[in-house]
């Protein structure tokens with residue numbers, strides 16, 4: 001089979017812009033990979049970056065080796081090249097098309113955007129991963145709309161799990177797969193909507209459980225307060241107390257990322273009437289703490305999706321939330337307090353029982 005001539009439209013990519021290579025969006029690529037005739041997917045990153053995670057059924061051809069090895073790739077099949085953020089893949093596809101690979105396209109936004117939009121179970125990492133210094137994986141649970149996290153320092157293989165779900169097996173598998181040593185289990189707050197998994201994970205790993213010092217939990221734990229640092233290898237979780245959704249609520253900062261629990265969700269904030277919360281405290285926590293962080297700070301919430309009347313997204317930034325979040329755009333403290341206290345549906349009957357169970361030994 002011969003390759004398509006250059007003036008035919010590509011079978012599935014977005015229309016070309018002048019001077020641009022064909023791009024495939026993350027959600028489109030996921031659909032293609034799940035479909036009957038998936039494209040050839042080429043990872044252009046270095047072996048070290050690839051070691052942190054890659055797309056399923058792809059092949060590796062680092063960008064630096066592309067000029068010598070491009071003939072190993074098929075010209076007669078749709079091909080999607082990707083890098084971490086998208087720019088190197090565009091260069092590679094530009095090169096490939098100049099060599100007759102007219103079915104080549106680049107993954108828009110790279111594996112980072114793919115993990116953000118299409119498959120959050122693929123680990124995400126910052127551009128500093130070339131120093132091998134931070135690793136982050138999200139664990140979405142579609143049944144509960146909860147998000148848990150594993151964040152680790154690859155150099156020392158020490159990791160922390162944040163807000164684990166009741167079933168410890170996904171975290172145990174990820175820990176074993178990556179050779180991680182779990183040095184802490186952290187709950188951002190006392191959950192009212194789902195049964196928490198700290199005890200089950202503690203029983204399997206013996207890792208200590210860390211909670212906000214205001215937590216009334218009865219099981220053994222180590223309290224965290226404003227300004228505390230919880231080290232994992234060369235990195236650390238830095239603690240911000242952000243009461244409001246609950247009194248014991250913590251926001252956990254690791255470099256430019258914050259794990260916000262239910263203090264700040266994507267497009268919303270967690271209700272303050274489900275446990276011992278306070279809309280006044282939430283307003284202070286948001287305006288005095290979280291919104292003072294740089295706009296580029298990445299926001300990793302504890303919930304997503306329809307079950308919580310939220311979008312199907314897994315990560316945001318402080319700047320995006322500042323600009324678009326309904327709760328943050330009320331315009332005044334009084335309007336925020338009214339927004340947080342009026343018009344919510346009744347508290348689900350089982351929430352008090354779930355809180356009691358989450359605090360028990």
Ligand SMILES: [Fe+2]
Nearest residue numbers: 191192262270
């Ligand atoms: Fe919550």
